Amino acid sequence: MNKIVEKKQLSENVFKFVVEAPMIARSRKPGNFVILRVGSKGERIPLTIVNSDLEKGTITLIVQNVGLSSGKLCQLNQGEEITDLVGPLGKATHIHKVGTILALGGGVGIAPLYPIVEAFKKAGNRVITVLAARNRELLILEEEMRQWSDEVIVMTDDGSYGRKGLVTEGAEEVIKREKVDECVAIGPAIMMKFCALLTKKYNIPTQVSLNTIMVDGTGMCGACRVTVNGETKFTCVDGPEFNAHQIDFDEMLKRLQAYKREEDQARTGKK
Amino acid sequence: MTAAKEKQQQERNQEWRTELRKAVPNKDRLAIERVKMNEVEPHERNKSQNIEVNRGLTPEQAQREASRCMDCANPTCIEGCPVSIDIPRFIKYIERGQFLNAAATLKEFSALPAVCGRVCPQEKQCEIKCFYTQKMKKAPVAIGYLERFAADYERESGKIQIPDVAPGNGIKVAAIGSGPASLSFAGDMIKFGYEVTVFEALHEIGGVLKYGIPEFRLPNAIVDVELENLKNMGVRFEKNFVVGRTATFDDLKELGYECFFIGSGAGLPNFMNIPGENLNGVMSSNEYLTRVNLMAANQEDSDTPVLRGKKVAVIGGGNTAMDAVRTAIRLGAEKAMLIYRRSREEMPARVEEVKHAEEEGVEFHNLANPIEYLANAEGRVAKVRLQRMQLGEPDASGRRRPVPIEGAIDEMDIDIAIVAIGVSPNPLIPACLPGLKMTRWHTIEVNEETMQTSIPEFFAGGDIVRGGATVILAMGDGRRAAASMHKYLTDKHAGKENK
Numbered sequence: 001m002n003k004i005v006e007k008k009q010l011s012e013n014v015f016k017f018v019v020e021a022p023m024i025a026r027s028r029k030p031g032n033f034v035i036l037r038v039g040s041k042g043e044r045i046p047l048t049i050v051n052s053d054l055e056k057g058t059i060t061l062i063v064q065n066v067g068l069s070s071g072k073l074c075q076l077n078q079g080e081e082i083t084d085l086v087g088p089l090g091k092a093t094h095i096h097k098v099g100t101i102l103a104l105g106g107g108v109g110i111a112p113l114y115p116i117v118e119a120f121k122k123a124g125n126r127v128i129t130v131l132a133a134r135n136r137e138l139l140i141l142e143e144e145m146r147q148w149s150d151e152v153i154v155m156t157d158d159g160s161y162g163r164k165g166l167v168t169e170g171a172e173e174v175i176k177r178e179k180v181d182e183c184v185a186i187g188p189a190i191m192m193k194f195c196a197l198l199t200k201k202y203n204i205p206t207q208v209s210l211n212t213i214m215v216d217g218t219g220m221c222g223a224c225r226v227t228v229n230g231e232t233k234f235t236c237v238d239g240p241e242f243n244a245h246q247i248d249f250d251e252m253l254k255r256l257q258a259y260k261r262e263e264d265q266a267r268t269g270k271k
Numbered sequence: 272m273t274a275a276k277e278k279q280q281q282e283r284n285q286e287w288r289t290e291l292r293k294a295v296p297n298k299d300r301l302a303i304e305r306v307k308m309n310e311v312e313p314h315e316r317n318k319s320q321n322i323e324v325n326r327g328l329t330p331e332q333a334q335r336e337a338s339r340c341m342d343c344a345n346p347t348c349i350e351g352c353p354v355s356i357d358i359p360r361f362i363k364y365i366e367r368g369q370f371l372n373a374a375a376t377l378k379e380f381s382a383l384p385a386v387c388g389r390v391c392p393q394e395k396q397c398e399i400k401c402f403y404t405q406k407m408k409k410a411p412v413a414i415g416y417l418e419r420f421a422a423d424y425e426r427e428s429g430k431i432q433i434p435d436v437a438p439g440n441g442i443k444v445a446a447i448g449s450g451p452a453s454l455s456f457a458g459d460m461i462k463f464g465y466e467v468t469v470f471e472a473l474h475e476i477g478g479v480l481k482y483g484i485p486e487f488r489l490p491n492a493i494v495d496v497e498l499e500n501l502k503n504m505g506v507r508f509e510k511n512f513v514v515g516r517t518a519t520f521d522d523l524k525e526l527g528y529e530c531f532f533i534g535s536g537a538g539l540p541n542f543m544n545i546p547g548e549n550l551n552g553v554m555s556s557n558e559y560l561t562r563v564n565l566m567a568a569n570q571e572d573s574d575t576p577v578l579r580g581k582k583v584a585v586i587g588g589g590n591t592a593m594d595a596v597r598t599a600i601r602l603g604a605e606k607a608m609l610i611y612r613r614s615r616e617e618m619p620a621r622v623e624e625v626k627h628a629e630e631e632g633v634e635f636h637n638l639a640n641p642i643e644y645l646a647n648a649e650g651r652v653a654k655v656r657l658q659r660m661q662l663g664e665p666d667a668s669g670r671r672r673p674v675p676i677e678g679a680i681d682e683m684d685i686d687i688a689i690v691a692i693g694v695s696p697n698p699l700i701p702a703c704l705p706g707l708k709m710t711r712w713h714t715i716e717v718n719e720e721t722m723q724t725s726i727p728e729f730f731a732g733g734d735i736v737r738g739g740a741t742v743i744l745a746m747g748d749g750r751r752a753a754a755s756m757h758k759y760l761t762d763k764h765a766g767k768e769n770k
Binding site (some may be wrong): 003023027037039041042044068069072083084085086087088089175190215216218219220221223225226227232234237251254257258259262263 | 472558575576
């Protein structure tokens, strides 16, 4: 069960895993995520499904080593098994033909953006993709994104590749240049907040996919609460994608820190 | 007379039962005081999540308590049991010293006797119907303690008996969710001869028995033994499987499943929708208890974090609120406070849980209702604003309605708030079955006798039907659903053969 058939390092801290999960491969849709656990004492962590291969019965996951649990996953090698893997969870992205899509991906958020870009392109849209990373080394999935995008603009913080600047700068240029019908942005919460502010200014409907804290991922715990349009929603079952212009990002940014002290202690081995 | 009653009478008329009744005069039975549960001292048990509070009865205590039972000709206790256990029979086996027979009797009716003996509200079910309560105005026979004794005795003896199972009929049925409703359903269906698979979304089997009820009240190891029994009877378990998502109901039908029992529970925690409820440090009891019970976050070697507050406020007055506040004490809270909008008399929690909580040092703040949470400079919860309440006229539930006392608002310092004000049905499964009739409370509509839903091959029970009840009511639903699904499938297959 859940055997890792391929592992590939994409950048210093980012790994790609191709995992045997025939049923999930068959039933997953763009935007869905899985919850997985490494080891019998492992934490349940959500990860968006990047891709699937129906013939091989595999799904692709991309993970950044940012802490104890993602670190344990990143240590697994080809041939090893992921202790628990469940999904697909969350609502699928609403894919339809609208015209021109502006897809904005930041850092490891480029991974969950990939299946959405693919699906929008396959649905007959013009897709312009802006990818952003701190530097050239940290940029992932550029080739794959080019396959499904009419245009790819790369932005790096240090100018080591593509153009120097933030994702919003690349995005605004596109918006000023041509009519954009819909935008989808995935990346760090702070990036999504500023993408939302930008597209709101231009009145472009925008979806974001949230990476909140979760435990069960099936609506049971409410750790993933987020305020959308003044109402509390559960990211796991009501999302993970929401209308970006209605999200209380400042609250969400704070909630991502809810267990920071405990997580820091875990990292240093002092629980 | 129903078949079940006839069987009870036959059993009661057995020679040994008649002799046992005669062996002790009723007035001597009546004179015995009800046994007291052996408990770990509060100051000792409130330091560890893993010390079970109740220690069970010794064989001597159990036999003496069993001898209080009059073995009534018309045992009303059975009417109070949602799974209709032949209570006098198992109790008389205990009196006679045949503890394994007592355990076997329990297993005829219940898939989880060691669990029910611990968490059933017997005082509201079998024991309230006991002859002692009804006619003598005395403390009832401790049916719950005796049930636990018999189940524990069997487990600890190492002579675990597997109930008889009918020869396999090759018909596949599925249970969705692995909590008490589904386990009870599965236990009966496997006895009838079906191929039963239980599907669970989480990585552990047991539902609320694992993620909800804490170790100090129901050790996971006890649940695991009962699950092992079901496995030995032939029940298959599939964890990490979200029916409707991992595979659809149509996929399962293609795999040969003919009927489904939905026991997916009331997974969705309710919040009060008051300002500040999404601050860090405010969480649902489901989140808090899942982190500790399912993920073992209280243990050093677990990767899952949990917030350990010094001043913990738990909102609510039910069993879950008690579980959460007592867990907080065990995780090192200096002040563990229960905030409840009515008074102690109206608390829905079991009397025993309230008593245990009090002994362990829980502060009760009754007639108080949170209206806002306030943050500190870091954005974490630091205070709760409380509206003081008083009791008014009785409401629909028969309890006096709490009404705000105008202007009586104060603040309390806290560093964690745990909201335990109930749960709503989990919408995941109903969302996958568009034809399924739901009630306006988002529960699944069923025929109350047969537990059949608006889609004939779908049955349902437990909290997805009741919206938030007890383990034993869920188990009763599972049993009724199994009986009627058995009839439905028997008729269906007989019809096929006749064609």
